[in-house]
Amino acid sequence: MRKYLHFIILIIMIFGLRLFAGKIDELEKKLPTVSGEEKVQILNALSRANLERSFEKALECAREALKLAQEIHDKEGKALALKNIGVGYYYLCDFDKALEFYIKSLRVYEEIEDKVGIARSSNNIGLIYWRLKNYDKALEYNSRSLKIKKEIGDKKGIANSLNNIGLIYMDLKNYNEALEYYNKSLKTKEEIGDRKGIAESLTNIGIVNSLLNNPNKALEYLLKALKINEEIGDKLGIASALNNIGSLFRELKMYDKAFSYLEQGLKLAEEIKAKDIIQEIYHNFSEVHSVKGNYKKALEYYKLYSEVKDGIFTEGSSKEIAEMQTKYETEKKEKEIGLLKKDKVIEQSRKRMFIFLLIVTLSIIAFLIYLYRLKIKMNKKLDILSRTDPLTKLSNRRDILEKIEMERIRFERYKRPFVLVLCDIDKFKNFNDKYGHNAGDSILASIARLMRETIRMQDSVCRWGGEEFLFLLPETNLEGGRILAEKIRNKIADNIYHQEKHKLMVYMTFGVSEYDKVMSIDDCIKQADNALYEGKKKGGNQVVVAKTAASLSQGQSSVESR
Numbered sequence: 001m002r003k004y005l006h007f008i009i010l011i012i013m014i015f016g017l018r019l020f021a022g023k024i025d026e027l028e029k030k031l032p033t034v035s036g037e038e039k040v041q042i043l044n045a046l047s048r049a050n051l052e053r054s055f056e057k058a059l060e061c062a063r064e065a066l067k068l069a070q071e072i073h074d075k076e077g078k079a080l081a082l083k084n085i086g087v088g089y090y091y092l093c094d095f096d097k098a099l100e101f102y103i104k105s106l107r108v109y110e111e112i113e114d115k116v117g118i119a120r121s122s123n124n125i126g127l128i129y130w131r132l133k134n135y136d137k138a139l140e141y142n143s144r145s146l147k148i149k150k151e152i153g154d155k156k157g158i159a160n161s162l163n164n165i166g167l168i169y170m171d172l173k174n175y176n177e178a179l180e181y182y183n184k185s186l187k188t189k190e191e192i193g194d195r196k197g198i199a200e201s202l203t204n205i206g207i208v209n210s211l212l213n214n215p216n217k218a219l220e221y222l223l224k225a226l227k228i229n230e231e232i233g234d235k236l237g238i239a240s241a242l243n244n245i246g247s248l249f250r251e252l253k254m255y256d257k258a259f260s261y262l263e264q265g266l267k268l269a270e271e272i273k274a275k276d277i278i279q280e281i282y283h284n285f286s287e288v289h290s291v292k293g294n295y296k297k298a299l300e301y302y303k304l305y306s307e308v309k310d311g312i313f314t315e316g317s318s319k320e321i322a323e324m325q326t327k328y329e330t331e332k333k334e335k336e337i338g339l340l341k342k343d344k345v346i347e348q349s350r351k352r353m354f355i356f357l358l359i360v361t362l363s364i365i366a367f368l369i370y371l372y373r374l375k376i377k378m379n380k381k382l383d384i385l386s387r388t389d390p391l392t393k394l395s396n397r398r399d400i401l402e403k404i405e406m407e408r409i410r411f412e413r414y415k416r417p418f419v420l421v422l423c424d425i426d427k428f429k430n431f432n433d434k435y436g437h438n439a440g441d442s443i444l445a446s447i448a449r450l451m452r453e454t455i456r457m458q459d460s461v462c463r464w465g466g467e468e469f470l471f472l473l474p475e476t477n478l479e480g481g482r483i484l485a486e487k488i489r490n491k492i493a494d495n496i497y498h499q500e501k502h503k504l505m506v507y508m509t510f511g512v513s514e515y516d517k518v519m520s521i522d523d524c525i526k527q528a529d530n531a532l533y534e535g536k537k538k539g540g541n542q543v544v545v546a547k548t549a550a551s552l553s554q555g556q557s558s559v560e561s562r
Contacts, residue, residue: 024049040069040077047084051091055273059088079108079117086124091236093275099128119148119157123164130168138168159188159197163204170208179208199228199237203244210248218248239268239277247284255288262288279308389463391441392448400462400470404521407474411515419481421471422528423488423510426540428467431504439499440467443506446497454488470525478514478545485510485543493541507541514546 027046034042043065050058062084069077086101102124109117126141146161166181186201206221222245229237242265249258262281269277282305289298387399395403407418425443432440444467451461451469464470473481489508497504511532515524527546535544 024053036072037074037077040065040072040074040081043068044077044080044084047081047088051087055088055091059085059092062088075108075112076114076117079105079112079114079121082108083117083121083124090124090127092273095128095131099125102128115148115152116154116157119145119152119154119161122148123157123161126164130164130171133171135168135172139165142168155188155192156194156197159185159192159194159201162188163197163201166204170204170211175208175212179205179212182208195228195232196234196237199225199232199234199241202228203237203241206248207244210251215248215252219245222248235268235272236274236277239265239272239274241265242268243277243281243284246281250284250288250291253291255292258284258288275308279305282308392444392463394448394452394469395460395462397462397464397470400460400464400472401521403460404472407472408515408521410474411517416475417477417514419471419473419476419478419512419514420524420528421473421481421485421510421512422464422525422532423469423471423485423508424532424536425467426507426509426536431506435499435502435504439504442499443497443504446495447492447506447508450491450495451488454491455484459484470528478512481512481514482543482545485512489541489543509535509540510543511535512543512545 024046027042027049031039031042031046043061047058047061047065050061062081066078066081066085069075069081082101082105086098086105089095089098089101102121106118106121106125109121122141123145126138126145129135129138129141142161142164146158146165149157149161162181162185166178166185169175169178169181182201182204186198186205189197189201202221202225206218206225208218209215209221210218222241226238226241226245229241242261246258246260246262246265249255249261262284266278266281266285269281282301286298286301286305289295289301387396388394389396404420410416411418425447428440428443431443444463447469448461448463451471455461455471455473458474460472462470471481471484473484476484489510492506492508495506497506509532511528511530511534513524513528513531515521519527531544531546535542538544
């Protein structure tokens with residue numbers, strides 16, 4: 001029976017997709033025969049229809065509608081086109097762009113006093129803020145949308161706003177409040193026969209029941225949502241439902257079933273480029289593999305999850321969104337003030353007050369910016385001081401160890417070799433004893449300058465302690481490290497250091513070690529130190545290369561013949 005049921009559902013899905021394709025073909029055939037506002041309407045309709053097939057195509061149609069609407073001064077068409085562009089970017093998970101066009105759409109709807117448009121744009125802006133976890137703003141815009149929809153009797157819109165407010169309360173972990181809004185939304189959608197909306201509400205009710213530790217009830221609602229989405233051919237809804245069911249089976253430790261649903265969901269989500277669902281499925285796969293002990297696979301999927309997550313939203317776009325919202329609210333407030341100006345005296349008085357407040361505000365902002373920049377500058381200076389040796393102006397031990405750790409991480413990912421070189425001034429104590437500590441300090445500073453001038457931009461050198469220095473040479477093998485060490489040793493040996501009337505010769509000994517994955521950073525430094533010590537025992541003024549980790553391990557192995 002289940003076999004035939006799936007076959008029937010498949011037939012319904014194919015038929016539904018053909019209907020969509022037929023609608024798009026019909027609109028595209030009609031497009032060349034119309035002009036003006038009618039053409040704008042058809043382009044906007046094509047944008048909405050193409051959301052089921054291609055988000056990029058939907059955006060293309062909406063942009064064309066916007067361009068034409070602006071040319072013929074069709075404000076209603078312009079507002080709808082702006083909203084459709086926002087919808088396209090929303091489904092592509094480009095939330096900063098989506099918010100930009102939703103706000104532009106809201107401005108036009110407010111200008112023409114279109115309550116339906118105002119309500120829908122406010123709803124969409126609320127959704128963006130929900131995505132960004134700015135729940136106060138999300139509640140503000142969704143509540144405004146709900147209020148207008150109740151005034152105009154828009155039942156479908158009321159259901160959507162109730163659902164969106166439920167999403168906010170769910171994120172705030174107020175699950176009972178969320179469930180109340182979801183059930184109200186579901187009831188309204190059932191009254192108007194909105195099957196896609198019913199599936200959406202069933203999904204959300206299922207998720208809340210899962211969070212309330214009612215897995216059986218959660219599965220019941222999620223399977224109902226999946227069935228409706230399959231019947232109406234909503235690929236996005238199907239992918240979302242498959243992901244949620246897979247996630248639920250993961251929590252129930254039924255991993256084979258979880259894999260089955262998640263694999264189906266991922267295939268469909270990749271087909272329609274639904275990044276947020278792809279991201280969630282990758283995370284679920286990572287969790288399942290981790291629990292099953294397959295840590296390599298778990299790490300692979302977590303990396304994929306992180307890459308998609310980083311692509312959806314960044315800190316930079318957060319700043320742009322905040323600035324955009326501030327600009328919109330400022331313009332809106334100015335417009336409201338302008339409507340209250342009833343006579344010339346009040347108008348000029350308010351203008352003067354506004355200019356005064358603006359100057360005061362800008363002065364305060366300028367002062368705060370100055371303090372902020374000053375703080376950053378001071379913090380940078382303090383950070384540099386905390387990482388720099390005051391005598392030689394080289395990196396200190398803390399700074400070089402952080403750089404070495406970063407290089408180790410790069411090695412783990414890209415397998416690019418790096419070398420550590422530890423060096424020491426031969427018989428440095430003699431300089432201090434014979435000529436005083438000022439002479440020793442002068443020699444250290446001179447050698448530090450020479451080292452900085454010799455190494456590459458990507459190399460680092462630090463004062464490791466006393467008369468010891470440590471080099472970090474990225475993307476360098478053992479032989480490359482030896483060559484650079486010899487070059488620096490020769491330069492130091494050939495240089496003459498003046499101290500009052502005395503001409504001093506300085507020699508150094510170097511130990512070179514290449515990092516290998518079988519050793520730790522401490523082991524690598526220890527190898528360089530051992531090589532340095534070996535050079536000291538041989539008389540100093542030379543470069544000694546440490547044995548590699550591989551040769552060390554071979555030297556330690558033995559075969560038992562008995």
